[in-house]
Amino acid sequence: MLDFEKPIRELERRIEELRELAGDSAELQAEIARLEEALHGARRRIFTNLTPYQRVQIARHPERPNFQVYRDALADDFYELSGDRLYGDDAAVRGGLAQVSGHDVVLIGHDKGADVKSRVAGNFGMAHPEGYRKVGRLYRLAGKFGLPLVLLVDTPGAFAGRQAEERGQAWAISEDLMTLASVPVPVISVVIGEGGSGGALAMCLADYVGMLENSYLSVIAPESCASIIFRDASRAPEAAEAMKITAKDLKEAGIADEIVPEPLGGAHRDPQATVGAVRTSLERVLTELKDADPQALLASRYERYRSIGTYAEAPGSAL
Structure with missing residues (x-):
């Protein structure tokens, strides 16, 4: 339960208690109806006026649908490919051959896990160098067989421990970026939760970047920035506001192409509806890009990233 959700939870608890007691009491049924109306109003008031940091908190919600939920719902068939052919396999990032809405693709995503055991095994979605080398291997495989890449991003960031640096974390991520820049197939990236630091960037150099409404994409976590x-880490809400990390901010900056809507209250309130919205976007983009000329795709990708950060000078202005 997030702090700003407590008024909602209190109303829900009160409604549950009254339902147990109501029976055929018209008076209690009327009170339940009144509270349900107040609950609906509270949800709309709170969730349509979220601050950037509150959206970050929703993006981190432990019940938010993870990669496995999307994989099972989106892929009609999925054949997982493991290992980096150098060190080992990393459960923090998974990928393989899949069919999504009739399109043969390579599907890859960060996997935070669904319970304590799987979250620990996957290091809470924070991949090691071998994870990013595995990702790079799958990028090259997609290029070799002409398969579009569908990337689902949800990570606090790449693992920042000493072992990761010893095994070449920065090099592995930079190699992934170089590969994405030159892979001659459509690259479609969707931020489904957290998009933290280089761990997310290694899967975001794409022809299309979609972001769920309550996801974020940032070079650093708000707490670390603060x-x-x-x-003072307690000033994270202030940092999140200044950093412009929400889907709305990044859409306005031209970095994200689309804001994918979530149910009121966040993806965890209705995972099925959220996955359905992502599926709709993927179907449209895969159809649009499936016949794209590889060289035109690479040229467009180059121009896309060269143009980020440019600005237009107002007429008559002086430097």
């Missing part, structure tokens, strides 16, 4: 800039 610790560095303000020397």
Whole structure:
């Protein structure tokens, strides 16, 4: 239960208690109806006026649908491919051959897990170098066989421990970026939760970037930014506001192409509806890009990323 959700939870608890007691009581039924109306109003008031940091909290919700939920719902067939052919396999990122809405693709995503055991096994979605080398291997495989890449991003960031640096974390991520820049197939990326740091960037250099309404994409977590800039991690809400990391911010900046809607309250409130919205976007984009000329695709991708950060000078202005 997130702090700003407590008024909602209190109303839900009260309604549950009254339903147990109501029976045929018209008076209690009327009170339940009144509280349900208040609950609906509270949900709409709170969730249509979320701050950037509150959206970050929703993106991190432990019940938010993870990669396995999307994989099982989106892929008519999925054949997982494991290992980096150098060190080992990393459960924090999974991928393989799949069919999505009739399109043969390579489907890859961060996997945070669904319970304590799987979350620990997958390091809470924070991949090691071998995970990103596995990702790079699958990128090259997609290029070799002409299969579009569908990438589902949900990570706090790449693992930042000493072992990761010793095994070449930065090199593995930079190699992935170089491969994505040159792979001659459509690259479709959707941020389904957290999009943290280089761990997310390694799967975001794409021809299309979609973001769920309550996802975020940032070079650093708000808490870490606040610790560095303000020397106070408790100022994370202020940092999140300044960093412009929400889907709305990134759509306005031209980095994200589409904001994929979520149910009121977040994806965890209705995972099926959320997955359905992602499926609709993927179907449209895969259809649009399936016949794209490889060289035109690469040229367009190059121009896309060269243009990020450019601005137009107002007439008559002076530097």
